[in-house]
Amino acid sequence: MAASPEAPVYFQALIFLGAAVVAVPLFRKLRLGSILGYLAAGLVIGPFGLGLLSDSTSVMHVAELGVVLFLFIIGLELNLSRLWAMRRDIFVLGTAQVVLSGLLTMLYPLLVADRPWKASLIAGLGLALSSTALVMQLLGERGEVQQPHGQKAFAILLLQDLAIVPLLALVALLSPLDSEGGDPAWLSAAKMVGGVAAVVLTGRYLLSPFFRVLASAGAHEVMTAAALLIVIAAATLMTYVGLSSALGAFLAGVLLAESSYRHELEADLEPFRGLLLGLFFISVGMTVDLQLIARSWAVLLGAVVTLTVIKTTVVYGLMRLLRHGHEVSIRTALLLPQGGEFGFVLFSTAVAAGVMEQEQATLLVALVTLTMALTPLVAALVPLLVGTRAAPEREERFDGARGSVIIIGFGRFGQVVSQLLLAEGVDVTAIDNDVEMIEAAERFGFKVYYGDGTRLDVLRAAGAERARLICVCVERKEAATRIVELCRTSFPLAEVYVRAYDRVHALELLEHGAHFQLRETLESAIVFGRATLVGLGLSPERVAEVEEDIRQRDRERFALQQQGRDPRAGNDKLYTRPVPRPEPFLPPQRQAIALNPVPGTGEDSDQDGKGKGDR
Template sequence: MAGDKPAVFPSIRFIYGAEEEKPLHAEIPYLREILIFLAAAGLIMPLVRKLRISPVLGFLCIGLLIGPYGLGRLTALVPGLELIVITETDGIEAIGELGVVFLLFSIGLEMSFRQIWTMRKDVFGLGSAQILASAAVIGAIAHFLDTGLPAAILLGLCLALSSTAIVMQHLSEQLRLSSSAGRTAFGILLMQDLAVVPILFLVGVFAGQTVTAAGAALMAFAEAAAVILAIFLVGQFLVRPLLRYAGASGSQELFMACVLLLILGTSALTAMTGLSMALGAFLAGLIFSATEYRHQIHNDIEPFKGLLLALFFISVGMRLDIAAVWDGIWLVFLAAGALMALKAAILFLLVRVRGYSTAIAAEVAILLAEGGEFALIAVSAGLMAGVLSYGTAQFVVLVVVVTMFAAPGLAFAGRRIGSRLAARNAGDKLEPDDRAAENRVVIGGFGRVGRMIGKILEDQRISYMAVDCDADLVARERNAGVPIHFGNASNDRLLGQIGVSNAIAFVSTIDQRGDAEAVVKALRKSHPHLPIFARAKDPAHARALLNSGATLAIPETTEASLQLSEALLQAAGLPEEVAGLIIEQERSET
């Protein structure tokens, strides 16, 4: 079904001496391209961060700028320009596709079965309904436009997905991940991330032309299930002993080598059996997530994932040939607007049916209306497999990228509309969620120190609930979507309503000596086993708080909030060294 034009996203292949043009350094293929990428990222990304643009969008823009369809078109007119643009993208794409492998591994690593079970109604219920409903409507429209049944199914599924990278970054920056809208959006995104693997598998089924042969399709799924089961069974007996051996050696290099071996080895195994490398990486992530090494591994692979994924998105930007569809560019914007409106309408109805308020439904619907990075991956796979034509793939990529550019504006609009709807109806305001109480930190006092602690917890995707007796502060923060309640932190009934008995820990940031001691005494009396961390005015006050029952009391300085946060991260299950690295990074930015 693909046209005669070259593939937008070539498959993974390393070419040594295959091109007519000799590489810059014969022993290091694509050295010039890699140097250009590093220079562009180093010079342009600081500007992107300063303008508060999503890194994903920033890398897409960099690729468009330095690629063959950006400045590359001017190389014949501007002498020397070819030195700073990339016209051959095979090497960048080959390495960049490994970024997808590490991204899927990270998703598997961050998914614990306990977390998925706690959010099961939002993840499997609401998330599945959103994917299926959106895919059905979008796929029906695509089929009506004569794309063919396999292409229509693929387009419906991949366009139903939203941008995990952009949405999660926005929720973390705005301290919104613990809000009702944030938790609901996260649950839907979690299911979308899970759906990527079967979507990529479905592309392989379509490429093998087994979509109309029920027996062959069932056989393919049975073989896939057998491979997945074998990986899980072997992984349960192999991974933990191997990591324990590497960790006991005291060699960080050996530990990292073992992690990379298991990731790439599992990916290679699934590829050898006809499945995708991304599937293998996802399975490896799930296996690692059940070990005590998951946080250390996540911290170690983050630079690899970030760099390789940046290469992938830059390669996507390089392949955006806007000139090819310039005559019909209005169709791109029309399709992008229609896609966002359609997804928002479906999401709004489903979230309301799920029982959430109008305010939450509106914010979630607008927040997740854009297309996502996984749509680009699915389109890439569909084009390589011959399921999508060149023209269709190019058009869909442009539509998705336009919606991703609109994502920050959508997030802002969703928040404003949700806040206004909540203000109209008190019943729409944030209510406690007992289902998440056992995974939550309770913060008593939400001033400067409390807000910094909340930000750090948000960045690590740890839910929290704040309590403060300043009515103006509570109104302001609630209007911004922060999960906070008005009241005295020593009120045991109030704390019981927000689930403090099942919380990870309680942290007191109250600066008044008597009030702080009263809160700690009351909590220790009613909840003798609850970890209590407290901010103190001075060492004498710290000793008084410890005598009142605090687990840890830190004298008041800027360092206090950082030390409290480090202790909380460890109480929440992060290893000591990982929590220390997180706080050191936060300390360097303060």
């Protein structure tokens, strides 16, 4: 029985929550992912399934808040410097992807379906936009947001979110309808610039003092309400000036990325983001018209294959052209073959402007939904194409995690660290997100908890608030830096010891408040060099002197670099060897004789002196 519009709100909520609770765990058990579970739940309860709910449009309007919150949280993960560092991927890779994918995709409706060129162009460019919500959810579930392919995918998605503005302007330009009554172009541009400036200035100068006042009041629920207020206000302002609501939320997040309250905001909004994003996917599933798919299955099947092949090929080709590796390129390409949620907005606008017929827009919406549903299956092809096996899933459970020391990362480095602590009877809690390594450690009697150490909720569940010391032993330097930021802001009583990737990373860790850092190869290289000198026959006393000299020079150089924040400072402390002039591969047939020999030169000149220089 369908729920009438007058049905109580809690009855509709009961249907949504019940469908999600049943479908999502089932699909995760089948290793199909939670997104397909949400889509299937929407299909079952929607107007084309059991008909329990009929108004998918109003549901999607509410559910879009999940996408907005998701972009805000992504913004919190970034700061302006990181965003600037990604500019090449955002503007070069992202723009090229939208343009090439759009122009190639428009050929299908133009040549195969015999559609007008204007409608075909809007269809192609709309389908070139991928789903930010779906892709970032997939990356988040797999813990791959901070990995190279996750960052490349995010850069492309960010440009696509920005591209919706010129695409909507293009629809208005192609419209045959009279556009009188709208704002002049200069006024629309001024509104957009003013809206962005308002968000930037507010975030830069007002938000941190605002949250400081709320935090001093000690009301946790007010902080949560204030975070929701900021996100919705930024999204509303961007919508009012004609920009994407997700863009406003993202900007607000980026501007709060340097704030000391960002981790608390992220933890407060995470439950809302997850529920509303799930609601968004349910609403997408409710739009699937099985009868329409049955009637037009041949056209839709050809369109699905064409779109998937074009977008995958374009992304892979562009990334290889920009000299990215095969694995990163194929992982990124297989994440982005689908249409996106902004396509719904573009196609409905094109119908209202008379650029596209309603029947074509309905088919395009069905196509977007189908490609979104197939994306998890397409992404599952990665192990076949890159020669790796997907890691098995494991549940996050921290029953009995009460260690006074937490080791995050139980690889080769973390295992050696744990041996010293366990030898003294120290109570250790070890965390890692490599399931195979955890299972191998359990066979040797080690208890390692599964969890992603870059997540605040995981650290809290592992007992970081009670820990005396947190050892960050992960391999990836981006993850290590993020964990240090989380620990210093959320667990200030715990000391943070970190494995550094190199000298530059060590300086970065100290800047973020790490109490101790150690470059991962420093000690092993010194021990190796010491053994080499012993093997060459030097006395133990001389070897000890050389070792202490090298350590002292390294300490002095590191102190200079820390003071001046210049990685090149103190390079005069390095021992170097002058580069000798190249010698011929074959000795000359006749020996040259100098007519006017220069004193102090000759074959017996010293080439083995040591010097100091820059490198």
